[in-house]
Amino acid sequence: MKRKSVGEEGRFQILGNIIMILLSLAAVIPLILLLISSFTDDSALVRNGYSFFPQQWSAYAYQYIFTSGNSLTRAYLMSFVLTAIGVVVGLAITTLLAYGLSKKFLPGRGVITFLVVFTMLFNGGLVPTYMNYVNVFHVKDTFFGLLLPGLLMNAFNVMMMKSYFVSGVPDEILEAAYIDGANEYQTFLKIAFPLAKPIVATIALFIGIGYWNDWMNGYVYLSKATHLYTIQNLLNRMMQNIQFLQQNSSTISGANTGLASIPAVSVRMAMAVCGILPIVVIYPFIQNNFVKGITLGGVKG
Amino acid sequence: MRKVLAMMLALVLALSVLAGCTNGGNSGNKPADNQTTEAAQEGDQSAAEKAIADRKASGNMPTVTICFGNFAGKPAGVDRIGAAMSKITEEKLGIKVELTIDSIGALSQQMNLDLASGNAPDLFNGLLGGFMSSVNAGYLYDLEEDGLIDTYGAGIKECFKEIELNGCRVNGTLYGVPVKKDDAAGMFGISIPAEYLDTIGYDYASKYANEGDEIIYTDLDEIEGILTQLKEAYPDKTTFFMDATSVMSQCLEIDNIGNDYFGALCDPCNSLEVTNPFEDEKYYELCRRMYHWNHDLGFFSMDAATTDVATTVQVKSGSLCAYKTATKPGIKQQESNLCGMPVIIFQCGPDFKKASTYGTMPWVMNHATEDPIASMQVLNELYTNPELMTLMCWGEEGKEWKLAEDGQHITFADGVDAQNSEYYNNTNWELPNQFIAKIWEGDELTLWDRMQKFNDEARTSKAMGFTWDNSDVSNEYSALTNVYEEYRKQLELGFVDPDVVIPEMVERLKQAGLEKYMQAKADALKAWADAQ
Amino acid sequence: MAAINKEKLTPAKRKALVKRSIPIYIMMLPGLIYLVINNYMPMPGIVLAFKKYSAKFGIYRSPWNGLKNFTYLFSTPDALVITRNTILYNVAFIIINLIFAVAVAIILSELTGKGKKFYQSVILLPHLLSAVIISYLVFAFLSADNGFINNSILKPLGKEPIGWYDNAKYWPFILVFVNLWKGIGYNCIIYLSTILGFDRSYYEAARIDGATKWKQITKITLPLLRPTIIMLSLMAVGRIFYSDFGLFYQVPRNSGALFPVTNTIDTYVYRALIEQGDITKSAAAGVYQSLVGFVLILSANLLVRKLDPDSALF
Structure with missing residues (x-):
């Protein structure tokens, strides 16, 4: 009996590892290609296409990125600061709202839930949002222009969290604490929050990725304040120029000159590498802590 | 649920009133312009x-x-x-x-x-x-x-x-x-590095009409001959390439009034008749020629329709022999700079000035x-x-540029280059009047005089001065654009047989409202012409 | 607890309820304020979709334009194609992403070795790439002249190179694959964290009873995951008229030959408005997409409420 289950467990482990190795390879191979092409001589890249074994190596792309214009270190710093603040603030307001929505006794819960979900479906559009943030809240060219619009909290995260509170944090435990004399704040902090760690870690990750990957806010809300550029702002402006030129190449006589003056393929690849490299380096550490948090939260009952 | 909807509605209404108030202030508070009237x-x-x-x-x-x-x-x-x-x-x-x-x-x-x-x-x-x-x-x-x-x-x-x-x-x-820019464009210019022409033994020096010309005027048959030889001499390189989005606008003397081809002047220098350019013999000829070059002779890369690497970058990297460009005075220098090697410029069409050129x-x-x-x-x-x-074009003297040795041109200031200059935009074509700015080393001092002459002497569309406002037929425009985009690269880069596919495209364009759109354009043009 | 609302409340109970609710409302306040600022204050801008905009009057005082801004979405002969593509791709994405994400989450949750963490971070990486970069990577594989598939796979096999970007028939599969590849690491996280939150005692009891792994998965994990699956699917249904612009525009490199299978509502609108830049028409497209999503999500939610009240959104 016991032997049988071990055998089955073993088979599962082997099969599971094989599947995950295949998936990991599928994810990693294109990224290795990305890395190699960023170190490939540009002419070779244009001539022979992308290759795992380039004819000619070159660090020109990185030289270009590190020497031209804005400071990369500063942009990295901005990205980290923004992501950190965004995660902390975003997580706080998301968790609190979701916790409230999970309270079945709360009057008006249905209406508020609906209002939250409604924002997932309808929005005022870019122009009215811009006018709101720029003319009413004056976030243009400030750090808040990067932090506030869109990314801090979204209905999806709130609903995910709410559903976790409903299903993963048993009411009985909370009620017991309440009856024992803990107030709502204490119940939340001491009991609900620790029990919800897996989802807290997940939502933190989602918010963090959202901030790290975002270039739109910088694109729209920063014009003069180039010192606030995050790494994605820096990298994406060039991509956007390419797109602009392609759209207008039939009307702009200078488009061809412009396209030729835009850094070539290897530089675009190097930019992408610069964008995800810090994540690759830092993620394991974050994950370590997350996993600890998750397992702590998981052991219960 | 009804309660929810009602509350939501109330909220939205309240907010819209709020927003209406805050935004209302923005409109209509322009300063009174009595100063202007007085002055006038x-x-x-x-x-x-x-x-x-x-x-x-x-x-x-x-x-x-x-x-x-x-x-x-x-x-x-x-x-x-x-x-x-x-x-x-x-x-x-x-x-x-x-x-x-x-x-x-x-x-x-x-x-x-x-x-x-x-x-x-x-x-x-x-x-x-x-x-x-x-x-x-x-x-x-x-x-x-x-x-x-x-x-x-x-x-x-x-x-x-x-x-x-x-x-x-x-x-x-x-x-x-x-x-102030190049208002006209030389149609169907072809740029080929001199080095490659030397290899196939093409004597370009003798082909110039006048001593000191920068462009060789020729026709597509001659070019086809050259390209065929290039294909033999350089089998590993792509022989010919065009930027897919500018084929019609830089190859054919057709005035696409309002920058769309859904109704155009196909004989723009002589007639104001709006016709369908896709059914015009010129378009057929172009597409057939490209089909021949691509399908039969293999001049194009199979990736021609999807690559986004600029033509000149491809030449520079050594993967391309020849490409299409629109010509103008100074083109030889410009393209040679971009390609990193001297090029020879051919031109197979006239110099042509579209009605839309001043409005771009x-x-x-x-x-x-x-x-x-x-x-x-x-x-x-x-x-x-x-x-x-x-200042606007080149920056400050002594900081970004200095007078060159001849005392008339300008060049990079000491210790400055394109990479480290604090002001080197390379976009003078969009500034108001680069004709009066100083001239950078490498360009002739007479460049802008020649440009003015080029603009003045180019064949000019009869619709010059007309602008097309399509807002009344913008639905048709949307539909037409989507249809044309579907076919354009395939056709104009010669991937498909024009005698089969053009009629198919025209049929789909007609379903998408081509005739209505063309009629609106023709009416607007006629009204404009009558008023002249 | 759930019954409290429905009971007739005595004054004392009511007072206790209010007393309990106030701290909760206070906790929810920051989030609600953000929703007002970020979502509800610009929301009236939806009227833009029904206006003939002129800067002279501003958004709210411009004259009304009825439903004219919407007509371009329907008056084209392509309307059917773009709607069909948008819906079919989304349905495919919802189903396929769900199956793979749940499967990967279950495998990851059951793995005991050291590789687990590595797998989890590695499969998340594609999610961090922008659509433009993904389009370059896809091009590296599919380019007709230099692509790996043509050069390193088909050529050694003695097969003719394929013009991937000219052949529409391959693209439904390519797009589904790219979407899956990009999203799987991200999509599985939520399921993984949910599974990790499950009470382990269920599994121990099952093991003692001699239940196989497969039994544990089908009889414990999946039923416990059901509310999460339903909720995520419900939310995805709300976005069924939206499409990932980068995936359908950048990744196929705007290749005309592929339009029959890559043109979606978003790419159509983009192409239609590049030159015109008409903000009222793009607003109209947004309202149209939202409205359909709204109706679908309400009906789906209604259905879920009938079948499984606990999993409903609201």
Whole structure:
């Protein structure tokens, strides 16, 4: 009996590892290609296409990125600061709202839930949002222009969290604490929050990725304040120029000159590498802590 | 559920009232322009001078903001250049200027938002935000309101003929001023590195019509011969390539009035008849030729329709032998620079000037500009003051550039190059008047005279001065664009047989409302022609 | 607890309820304020979709334009194609992403070795790439002249190179694959964290009873995951008229030959408005997409409430 289950467990482990190795390879191979092409001589890249074994190596792309214009270190710093603040603030307001929505006794819960979900479906559009943030809240060219619009909290995260509170944090435990004399704040902090760690870690990750990957806010809300550029702002402006030129190449006589003056393929690849490299380096550490948090939260009952 | 909906509705209503109030304040508080009317009543020159004198006397300097886009993002020296420009205008006009430069892609996105929210600069290139869409949204200032341009922009009017300015007129209203640039384009230019021609033993030197010409005028059969030899000599390279989006506009003498081909003048220099260019023999010939070159002779890369690497970059990397370009004076130098090797330029079509040429990237004024007179005077100065234009084009003397050894050209200042310069935009084609700025080493001193001659002598569309406002048939436009985009690259780069596919495309275009759209265009053109 | 609302409340109970609710409302306040600022204040801008915009009057005072801004979405002969593509791709994405994400989450949750963490971070990486970069990577594989598939796979096999970007028939599969590849690491996280939150005692009891792994998965994990699956699917249904612009525009490199299978509502609108830049029409497209999503999500939610009240959104 016991032997049988071990055998089955073993088979599962082997099969599971094989599947995950295949998936990991599928994810990693294109990224290795990305890395190699960023170190490939540009002419070779244009001539022979992308290759795992380039004819000619070159660090020109990185030289270009590190020497031209804005400071990369500063942009990295901005990205980290923004992501950190965004995660902390975003997580706080998301968790609190979701916790409230999970309270079945709360009057008006249905209406508020609906209002939250409604924002997932309808929005005022870019122009009215811009006018709101720029003319009413004056976030243009400030750090808040990067932090506030869109990314801090979204209905999806709130609903995910709410559903976790409903299903993963048993009411009985909370009620017991309440009856024992803990107030709502204490119940939340001491009991609900620790029990919800897996989802807290997940939502933190989602918010963090959202901030790290975002270039739109910088694109729209920063014009003069180039010192606030995050790494994605820096990298994406060039991509956007390419797109602009392609759209207008039939009307702009200078488009061809412009396209030729835009850094070539290897530089675009190097930019992408610069964008995800810090994540690759830092993620394991974050994950370590997350996993600890998750397992702590998981052991219960 | 009903309760929920009701609450939501109430909330939205309450918010809309709120928003209506806050936003209402933005509209309609433009300063009264009685100053303008007053000024216009006096003599022209004196009104402009009076405005300057009044400004200086009051000690109250307005600020005019100027904006254009480049490809490298905000240059480090932009504030310094802006200050230097401001020094000139403060002294001469009593107006401060502020210069903003940013990546053209980001700016064009921001410009739409800024125009809608009332945060846009006073003067900018209409390319940002799109000229026609800005006009339709009411973002642009009528430059003739109360005689603004006549009174305060006399210098601008001297730069352009009336018919050229009319290119920026939409439904009779003047919304912009063209830039001084290559207004015409040599159709179907072909650029081939001299080195490759030497290899196949092609004697290009003897083909020039006159001593010192920069372009060899020839025909496509001759080019086909050259390309065939190149294909043999360099089997590993792509023989020929065209940027997929500009094939029609740079190869055929067809005037796509309003920048779309859904109804065009196929005999633009002689007739104002709007016909379907896709059924025109010229289009068939082009597509058949490309089909022959691609399908039969294998000149194109299989990736021609999907690559986004610029032609000149491909040549530079050694993967391409020849490509199409639109020609103009100075083209040989320009393309040689871009390719990193000397090229020979051939041309198989005429020099041709489209009706839309002056309306593509005019300088425009924000409808919400606070002081239209000051903005117009600055604009006027940009078109007429060589010192100001040189600053805007090339930066400061001693910092970005210095006089070259011949004392007339300019070149990089000591220790400065394209990489480390604090102001090197390489986008002078979108600035108001590069013709009066200093000339960079490598270009001939007579370049702009030749350019003017080229513009004046090119075959000109009869619809010159007409602009096409398609807002009444914009639904058809959307549908037509999607259909054309589906076929264009395949057809124009010769991947499919035109005798089969063109009729198919035309059929789909007709279903999408081609005839209605063409009719609207023809009617507008006729109304315009009758009024001339 | 759930019954409290429905009971007739005595004054004392009511007072206790209010007393309990106030702290909760206070906790929810920051989030609600953000929703007002970020979502509800710009929301009236929806009227833009029904306006003939002129900067002179601003958004709210511009004259009304009825439903004219919407007509371009329907008056084209392509309307059917773009709607069909948008819906079919979304349905495919919802189903396929769900199956793979749940499967990967279950495998990851059951793995005991050291590789687990590595797998989890590695499969998340593609999610961090922008659509433009993905389009380059896809091009590296599919380019007709230099692509790996043509050069390194088909050529050694003695097969003719394929013009991937000219052949529409391959693209439904390519797009589904790219979407899956990009999203799997991200999509599985939520399921993984949910599974990790499950009470382990269920599994121990099952093991003692001699239940196989497969039994544990089908009889414990999947039923416990059901509310999460339903909720995520419900939310995805709300976005069924939206499409990932980068995936359908950048990744196929705007290749005309592929339009029949890559043109979606978003790419159609983009192409239609590049030149016109008409903000009222793009607003109209947004309202149209939202409205359909709204109706679908309400009906789906209604259905879920009938079948499984606990999993409903609201």
